[in-house]
Amino acid sequence: MYKFEKTFVVLVASLLFMMSFSVFAADGQNRVGSGPNPYRDCGIGAAIFPNHHVAATTSNVIWDLGTTAVTSATMSPETCSNVHAKTAKFILDNYDNLIEDVAKGEGEHLVAALDMEGCSSNKQADAVTMIRGNIGSKISLAEYSQKAKIDRAADYYYAVTFASSSCLI
Amino acid sequence: MLFKLALILIVFFSMVSVINAEDYNADQVIQLAKELRLSKHPSWVKLMHYERNVGSLPSLVSAIHDDSFFNSKDGAFDAYAELEATIRAFHTPISDGAVDSHAQCKFPARLLWLKKSLGKATDNLPMVYCPKYTKWVLNGSIKSISVVYASGFLGNPASYYGHILLKLNSRGSNGATRLFDPSVNYGAIIPSNEDPITYITKGVFGGYDGGFSQTDYYFHNRNYSELELRDIWEYEINLEKKDVDFIAAHAWEVLDKRYTYYFFRKNCAYRLAELIEIVDGVSILPSNRLFTLPRTLLQNIYDSRIHDKPLIRSVDVRPSRQSRFYKKFNLLTRSERSELRKVVDNGKGIFFEVNNTLSTDSQVKVTDTALDYYQFAKSAEIMTKDEADNLHHKALVRRFQLPSNNGTAVKSSLNPPHIGRKSSYVQVGVTYNESFGSGYSIRIRPAYYDVLDAASGQVKNSALTMGEVGLFAQSGKVRISHFDFLKIESVNASSTNLLGDTADAWKIKFSTQQQDLSCVDCLITRLEGDYGYALNLNNSVLVSAYFGGGVQDNRKGSGRAFIRTSAFAHIKFTSSFNMLLGVQLPKQLDGSNGQKNRYVLEARQRLGINSDIRFSYEENKSRQYGVNVGYYF
Numbered sequence: 001m002y003k004f005e006k007t008f009v010v011l012v013a014s015l016l017f018m019m020s021f022s023v024f025a026a027d028g029q030n031r032v033g034s035g036p037n038p039y040r041d042c043g044i045g046a047a048i049f050p051n052h053h054v055a056a057t058t059s060n061v062i063w064d065l066g067t068t069a070v071t072s073a074t075m076s077p078e079t080c081s082n083v084h085a086k087t088a089k090f091i092l093d094n095y096d097n098l099i100e101d102v103a104k105g106e107g108e109h110l111v112a113a114l115d116m117e118g119c120s121s122n123k124q125a126d127a128v129t130m131i132r133g134n135i136g137s138k139i140s141l142a143e144y145s146q147k148a149k150i151d152r153a154a155d156y157y158y159a160v161t162f163a164s165s166s167c168l169i
Numbered sequence: 170m171l172f173k174l175a176l177i178l179i180v181f182f183s184m185v186s187v188i189n190a191e192d193y194n195a196d197q198v199i200q201l202a203k204e205l206r207l208s209k210h211p212s213w214v215k216l217m218h219y220e221r222n223v224g225s226l227p228s229l230v231s232a233i234h235d236d237s238f239f240n241s242k243d244g245a246f247d248a249y250a251e252l253e254a255t256i257r258a259f260h261t262p263i264s265d266g267a268v269d270s271h272a273q274c275k276f277p278a279r280l281l282w283l284k285k286s287l288g289k290a291t292d293n294l295p296m297v298y299c300p301k302y303t304k305w306v307l308n309g310s311i312k313s314i315s316v317v318y319a320s321g322f323l324g325n326p327a328s329y330y331g332h333i334l335l336k337l338n339s340r341g342s343n344g345a346t347r348l349f350d351p352s353v354n355y356g357a358i359i360p361s362n363e364d365p366i367t368y369i370t371k372g373v374f375g376g377y378d379g380g381f382s383q384t385d386y387y388f389h390n391r392n393y394s395e396l397e398l399r400d401i402w403e404y405e406i407n408l409e410k411k412d413v414d415f416i417a418a419h420a421w422e423v424l425d426k427r428y429t430y431y432f433f434r435k436n437c438a439y440r441l442a443e444l445i446e447i448v449d450g451v452s453i454l455p456s457n458r459l460f461t462l463p464r465t466l467l468q469n470i471y472d473s474r475i476h477d478k479p480l481i482r483s484v485d486v487r488p489s490r491q492s493r494f495y496k497k498f499n500l501l502t503r504s505e506r507s508e509l510r511k512v513v514d515n516g517k518g519i520f521f522e523v524n525n526t527l528s529t530d531s532q533v534k535v536t537d538t539a540l541d542y543y544q545f546a547k548s549a550e551i552m553t554k555d556e557a558d559n560l561h562h563k564a565l566v567r568r569f570q571l572p573s574n575n576g577t578a579v580k581s582s583l584n585p586p587h588i589g590r591k592s593s594y595v596q597v598g599v600t601y602n603e604s605f606g607s608g609y610s611i612r613i614r615p616a617y618y619d620v621l622d623a624a625s626g627q628v629k630n631s632a633l634t635m636g637e638v639g640l641f642a643q644s645g646k647v648r649i650s651h652f653d654f655l656k657i658e659s660v661n662a663s664s665t666n667l668l669g670d671t672a673d674a675w676k677i678k679f680s681t682q683q684q685d686l687s688c689v690d691c692l693i694t695r696l697e698g699d700y701g702y703a704l705n706l707n708n709s710v711l712v713s714a715y716f717g718g719g720v721q722d723n724r725k726g727s728g729r730a731f732i733r734t735s736a737f738a739h740i741k742f743t744s745s746f747n748m749l750l751g752v753q754l755p756k757q758l759d760g761s762n763g764q765k766n767r768y769v770l771e772a773r774q775r776l777g778i779n780s781d782i783r784f785s786y787e788e789n790k791s792r793q794y795g796v797n798v799g800y801y802f
Contacts, residue, residue: 090349094387096395096561100540103565105573112348112387128573136569145562 039092039150084161087116091160092153099156102132113160114167123167130163193290195260199253201290202283208249212282215447216419217244217251218428232435235427240272255279259294274299278419278447305351305383306417310340313482314413316441317352317386318402318467318586319393320626321633323659329633330617331463331586331626332393333438335445336386336403337417348387353420355381355440357430372432379430379440381423390487396548398491402585402626404470407482412448419447433460442466450475462592462616464626471587488581490548494541496581498665501534509535513542513667518563533571539564542667549661551669586626590779591801592616598783598797600641604687608643610650610795620658620739620749621773622781630703630711630739632658641689648689651682660703660713672703674713684727685765687791695721699735711739718758728761745775765790 091098094109101107105128114124138144138155147155193201207213219229227246231238234245240258244251258272259280273280274297284291303309315336322328335353357377359368371377393399408416428440439461442454453473455465473480488496501509508527512520512535520539521532543564547557596612614637618627627633634657639650660674676699684691699717706712718732733755741747749771755764767789775781779801787793 086349090385090387094391096544097391099565100568103540103568104537106575108348109387116349132569132573139562139569140566145559 039088039154084117087113087160088153088157090116091157092150095149095153095156099135099152102128102135102156102159105129105132114164117161117164119164119167127163127167130166131159134159134163193293195257198260198287198290199256201287202252202256203249205286207283207286208252210286212286212447212449213248213252215443216279216282216422217248218423218443219248222246232428233423233426234429237275238422238426240276256283259283259291261295263295263297268297269299269301271297271299273297274302276422277302278415278422281415281418302418302421305421306414307337307339307351309414311337311413311417312340312410313338314406314408314416314445316404316406316445316467316470317389318404318463318626319389319397320400320402320586321628322393322397322399323628323631323633323657328397328399329657333441333463333466334389335420335441337420338405348385348390350386351383352386352389353381353383353424353441353444354389355379355437357432358427369432372430375429375431377430379428379435380426381420381440383420383424394487394489395544398489398545398548400489400492400583400626401487402467403485403487404467404587405482405485406445406470407475407478407480408448416444416447420444434458436461438463438466445470448475451480453480457593460615464586465592467587468591484585484587486581486583486585488583490541491545492581492583494538494545495665497534497538497541498667501538502531505531505535509538509542510667512539512564516560518560520564520567529572533568533574536564536568536571537574540568542665542670546669584625586624589624590622592618593802594622594799595802596783596797596799598795600793600795602686602791602793604791605689606643608641610797611640611642612797612799613638621747621771621783622775628659630660632656643689649681649692650689651680653678653680653682655679660711666704672705672713673700674703674715675700676715676717684725684763685790686787686793687789688725691725691727693721693724693727695719697721699733701735709741713737713739723761723763726761726763728757728759728763730758731755731764732758733764746773748772 090113097107097109098113101110110128110131111124114127115121119127135156144152144155202208214229218232220232222228222230229246229248231245239245239251239254241247241250241254244254255272255276261272263271268274273294277299280294284294315338317334317336319328319332319334321331334355336347337351337353338347339350357372357379359372359377363371367376390401393401423444428435430436439454442461445451445453451473453466453469455461455469457465471479471481471484498506498509504527508521508525508531512518520536521527525532527535540561543552543557543561546552547554547561551557552560593616594612594614596610596614598610599607600610601607614634616635617633618624619632619634620630623629623631634653635655637651637653637656639652641648641650656676656678658674658676661672676697678698679696681692681694683689684693697717697719699715701713701715701717703711703713714734714736716732716734718730720730721727723729733753735751735753737749737751739747739749749769751767751769753767755766757764768787770786772784773781774783776798781799783795783797783799785793785795785797
């Protein structure tokens with residue numbers, strides 16, 4: 001009897017675990033925090049900032065930057081319709097600040113991204129913990145260090161939008 | 170019953186009559202505007218950016234030369250024609266699918282002002298919904314406006330004096346969401362790959378168009394704070410909501426419109442000030458007619474009042490990556506600094522050996538400082554991008570293994586740029602020269618600072634001067650002792666002495682000056698430059714050494730080219746008393762022996778915020794002593 005109970009518990013636990021994984025996977029396919037790579041597939045990648053030298057020579061000459069990429073993203077094919085273009089662009093443009101924020105567990109840029117995704121301020125601590133766990137489990141892997149910035153930004157985007165989906169205002 | 174009916178009819182017809190009296194058509198509104206002389210009203214002149222056309226007709230011409238800014242073909246110079254055309258355009262029925270191009274959508278500030286000036290006469294204007302404009306003003310959620318100042322940057326001539334832009338603060342704006350606030354920026358429109366000479370010449374003499382652009386604020390935050398390592402200051406203006414809306418509406422009107430850009434006077438600070446001066450009672454443009462310095466504008470704004478209240482509500486800072494790094498480094502304990510040096514100096518990003526004795530808190534502090542260091546090192550080109558990114562990544566991996574912070578952000582201690590002296594300087598005094606006796610000396614520096622008087626918001630231990638003239642008067646004769654077209658001394662004084670954070674320093678000077686101190690009639694024109702290193706011995710003493718050279722016109726055996734070594738020390742005895750010591754050892758390349766060793770000492774005592782007294786000694790073939798009193802204005 002004891003053996004049966006133990007087997008039953010293990011089976012149920014395994015089933016629940018598989019179900020939760022399936023839910024997560026389905027989540028990843030169909031809802032916020034998933035879908036196409038916003039940068040490679042939806043036209044946002046064109047908004048990468050110029051390097052230091054170019055920025056220096058245009059510091060007082062900024063003209064017609066900032067909206068083109070968002071427009072192109074929102075005009076992209078249907079598969080991109082769920083991409084939150086403004087958040088995606090922000091993450092790509094400010095990746096260095098954002099990855100530091102999540103490593104430290106706090107920061108203005110991270111809060112801004114969560115605000116943009118509609119995550120209420122009283123739930124942001126939990127969201128940050130979730131994002132930190134998500135990114136933290138990948139960042140030490142060898143394959144992560146080989147990733148291009150645009151793919152790291154995509155990982156970050158998914159982590160933020162997924163965490164935000166549980167803390168909407 | 171009949172009486173009641175008659176009464177109702179009387180009331181009804183009298184109401185209709187009243188409505189008719191207020192039912193102005195476009196012609197009647199124009200007539201009323203004409204009677205009120207609105208085309209000559211200062212607000213209309215400001216809205217249209219009319220400027221005096223000195224010495225020729227028409228007497229007023231708009232600074233904007235962009236047809237899309239005008240409703241009348243003569244609007245650029247005929248204020249009445251533009252007013253009339255604008256009123257007519259506002260009465261135009263809405264056409265399908267073109268709401269955003271309706272005049273009410275294109276010129277919302279003019280609409281606000283005309284409604285305020287003409288009252289009920291504008292009640293009959295068609296109601297137009299403007300999707301793009303509504304989005305621009307964040308559905309009416311703009312709560313205030315901030316003037317944003319990016320401190321000076323010696324890496325680009327256009328940024329020597331700092332840069333000013335405008336930020337529209339949304340209602341929910343706080344420490345986080347303000348990164349997404351809209352910002353309005355004025356700059357010259359410059360073709361790519363413009364050569365430096367053309368860039369400077371056209372920038373100074375009006376060879377470029379200028380205009381306003383808008384983007385999310387985080388773009389500027391990243392550009393200035395992270396890439397160019399410039400501190401950013403936000404001055405929130407204390408205006409009523411209706412005035413905030415008026416400025417936001419006018420900013421919308423001038424977006425993408427073409428002006429003529431002038432680096433010295435009609436630059437970013439000038440055009441941004443115009444946007445704010447659109448509000449009645451605000452007068453902040455510096456009175457100087459030759460140039461508009463962003464820092465001077467900040468001081469004007471800070472000192473201004475509106476409705477008996479200060480015009481500035483609050484001042485906030487965004488320290489650059491470099492400032493954040495130095496601040497964190499200076500807060501480390503000796504053992505923490507030692508650990509950071511090990512991490513940085515090994516060049517492999519290896520953090521904390523197994524036998525490390527640092528507490529977890531200390532490891533957090535060291536790792537956070539290392540993160541700042543690698544980003545700073547990348548922007549300052551201390552290491553290559555790939556190298557910095559690789560080491561930064563290793564620091565990140567380590568940081569993820571440590572606990573999260575809990576609201577322990579380091580607070581900045583930087584002084585805001587409006588504090589301190591004015592930017593222009595005049596100095597008078599007496600001078601004694603061994604070769605030709607005593608006389609009076611006069612020095613006028615339109616802008617900006619020298620090594621001894623760099624104020625908040627300016628680069629310490631550095632100098633930036635344009636158009637400084639020095640005169641020497643003796644026996645009724647006045648002679649030029651020097652005229653500096655441009656003088657820059659840039660010292661990136663190391664605060665940490667970490668690997669790569671060695672302080673490079675450079676100088677460049679283009680001037681007309683006396684060949685040496687033994688002659689008052691030996692003006693030569695010289696271009697000279699030096700490159701070297703500086704070192705903070707402690708908080709009070711900075712020393713620097715250079716190797717350099719120059720070319721000049723050959724006059725009275727001065728020679729045409731030379732090289733030299735030089736060394737300087739800047740000593741701060743107190744917060745108000747400091748001294749510069751220096752020696753230059755030149756060698757002529759053409760065998761003319763025209764240059765002699767030069768030794769200088771200059772001591773400055775600050776007397777008040779806008780005054781000082783300086784003692785100087787200089788030896789260059791002859792000896793000269795001076796005592797001078799200076800005033801900043």
